[in-house]
Amino acid sequence: MSMSTQELIKELKEAEKGLFDLRFKKATRQPFKPHQIKATKKKVAMLKTILRTKSLDF
Structure with a gap:
């Protein structure tokens, strides 16, 4: 699934x-x-990483 x-x-x-x-x-x-708290911090980090890689792909 790609968002x-x-x-x-x-x-x-x-x-x-x-x-x-x-x-x-x-x-x-x-x-x-x-x-x-730990799970939510991991989710935030994961989403930030995905957004960063998407911005670098363009």
Whole structure:
């Protein structure tokens, strides 16, 4: 499955917002699943890498 650049950017923004929310929950001591922070950071990195390689292909 190949996503367009716009879809990747949208997905990246959602992941970054999710990461912010998780960090906010951690700081305010709200219940959350700690492993989600690591998984979300990996997702953000993966999406940034894909976007970067797409920009270099042109």
